[in-house]
Amino acid sequence: MTQYRVLPGPEHFLPPSAASMGICLPNPGEAHINGVIVPEEKAYEEAAKQFLMAKVPTLFPGPLVLWAWNEKAAKKATAIRHLYNTLKECVQPGQTPMLIPMPDYRPKYPKINPEVEINPNHPNLTIWHNKIDCCMFIGVHCHQANLSLKIIRGGTSCYTIAMCAQAGHEDAMLSFRDASVEKIMRLADTVKRLKGTVTPRLTSAKNGA
């Protein structure tokens, strides 16, 4: 049993992959928080709390949900928009939810415009520039999501959540697996239910630095 925990960084000049430190992915019906396997119900609560505590809670939708390449993707996109709107409704003054897409995975040089997009090859730029202290990846291919999550953990203090359509991400601080429209809606419902019960860390936030 590993003692390693997947925590907000900045962790290291080159942080290890969580898998190499013995963190395992959840089985169906489970999620993980900080690398510890938990029932999925607990993860909804924790993810919603993290969103409501954050100064800049942000959703990062990826290519798998940004284009209506099948019916399921279109429905997920609508659910993500609903989650974003729910965040805007539920946060307190001073909190600024954001929705920033990861439209593709091209290495972009000399640098991206971090206000309009996030890129898996240098995701920390978007985190730093927008002072994002909690984010959720959704609809990003697993490989690129893991690249991003590791780099973010290495160089920022941002709390990372993954809503993965496949097996989950151990490099996130919290990860769901088998993402579906229902799961996204359930997360939005949990955010709504916890509205006003969580104190935002407006003064203490490190703002992703």
Added chain:
Amino acid sequence: MADTHSVIGTKNKKGQTFTDTWKMMNEAPRTPSFYTGSEVIKEALRRASCDVMIAYPITPQSEAAALIGELFAEGYIGDYFRGESEFAVMSQCAGAAFGGARVFTTTAGPGTMRAMENFPMWSGARLPIQMIVTCRGINSPLSIQPDTLEIAYLLNTGMLVWHAETAQDFFDWILKGYMVSEEPDVHLPLALCCDGFFVTHTKDVVNLTPADMCLPPYDPYRSPVPCMDMECPPVRMMRDPFVMKSNYISYATHASWQQEVWAAVERSRKHTIKWINGLIETENTDAEVLIVSSGTAVSQGREAIRLLEDEGIRCGLVKIKSLRPWPGEEIREATKNAKHIIVPEFNVTGWLAKEIKATIPNSDRVNAGPRVCGGMTMPPEIIVSEIKNLLGMRTMSLAGRGS
């Protein structure tokens, strides 16, 4: 969009039924058949719903490659052709896999070495290609005989590497291998190795699954990277790689990419354990003397154990099935009681003994040998002799005939 589960129970163009792989491999009736290893590769491929097989002749895999050509002629393989060289074959395999195909190829010895540049590329691109490696000598002067040195070169490519002992392993693992390597959290190529000739060219009884059942097709939409897209990594990375940019973040991205490949190898652990019933197999690990090996050296070890039993010497066995992922925990547990760990190998460098020494406490317990190479056989008697020497018992020299 393909949905693997929706095709279960339906038939392919050859009348085979797409079958839940777990049921096919573990519950379906088996038919004992007397086949060479090469014929077994063909029979596994018949059931693998393989889209593309690319071939290039090199002993001792040529027969298997040719037999799979017959499968193509019969309509069991989507496409089949001969590449210009092993390097070309492995590059063409990448192209087919980038396009979303289930891909299979076979190679051996110098062919493996010639194509080596492609293997870390396959891993980095997260392509779940399956490659059979029928190991043979790689050095000059030329040898086509069994020798496992090429496996050592594969261990750091980021591929999954399994080492089959028997033709039965081969049949089962070809089919199960796709189930592991195509998992979205793994999605890596598999080098399924065996000792050439010993496995490929000898006949053995192999229990085959029904020929009218086949694997569900590969679903490329579960891939952790996009299918072929010239503007996105990994393809764009290859023509516009991070290494061409001299800045911290491009290096850091490449480092993170490499870590992700090895993270995927780690993730394959639980799937591999599930499908091939553990990364190792053990017998009598409470014995003071243990033989730990992989491939056909395990078979020779079994025979040595039988000979030792006749003399009242108790010896245990650890068969290493998967080299990547490496069964470190399992080996530490299995060897915790052993005073002497014997590692017979069919190669000159003893790469397996080195791996084991790096894994266990008190590594001076490891006896790196006996080793043979260049196609020599490994008589069980030399393993027996090695063990008796370690135990301080008298043993006859097997090297000469004059004593």
